[in-house]
Amino acid sequence: MRAGKIIIVLFCALGIYHYPVAQGYCGPDRGAGGTTGLSAEVTAMKNDNPDKYRDFRHVLRHIRRMNGRQDEKTSLAVAKALVDHVYWERYRFTSGEHRLNFLSVLMGIVLVESAFDPAAVSNRNARGLMQVHWPTWKRYFSSPEEAHDLRRNLTVGTGILRLYMRRSNNDLRRALYRYLGAPDDRYADRVIESAAAFKARVLADPLKRQVGEKKP
Secondary structure (H helix, E strand, O other), X not given: OOHHHHHHHHHHOOOOOOOOOOOXXXXXXXXXXXXXXXXXXXXXHHHHOHHHHXXXXXXXXXXXXXXXXXXXXXXXXXXXXXXXXXXXXXOOXXXXXXXXXXXXHHHHXXXXXXXXXXXXXXXXXXEOOOOEEHHHHHHXXXXXXXXXXXXXXXXXXXXXXXXXHHHOOOOHHHHHHHHHOOOOHHHHHHHHHHHHHHHHHHHHOOOOOOOOOOOO
């Protein structure tokens, strides 16, 4: 079985409960600009939740590797928003591996959709990390600018993906077709392969380098 197929099977077995999105909710981290105290929050994460901090380090390294031109402040904010989202208390996972599968799929989508750039806007007016299509889903945002809020974009984007997973009978590839708006195998392959590559790197990498150290 290919790595991509493994990702699909395991993602479908996540056992995630996604609560309806409350309109106007943005969470504590309002976009890449609101990063005051981010270093202190990362330090607290390291002390209070070692598993989450480990995932944060993997995510940050991957963002640096995939989008080396992005400024460090934005990369730190995006990495923290991603792990905050995955560790959100409203999600329920049956195991640590299932959490990693969810994180991996998000990493695959965000890489392909926006290259981890929260300011990204497509020529079809899709916005933010998960390129949420503003004309279709604007009722879940208070303004176009809020679609670039890290937490809000991830919350709405993940809700959309969950909706499409249900409509596709938990078939990730078909859900990705719906997410894109077209049955494009190249897009689905890129997301699935990127997710599998991230997971493989997490499982194989001893992660010796600390946050703040220079890239090799």
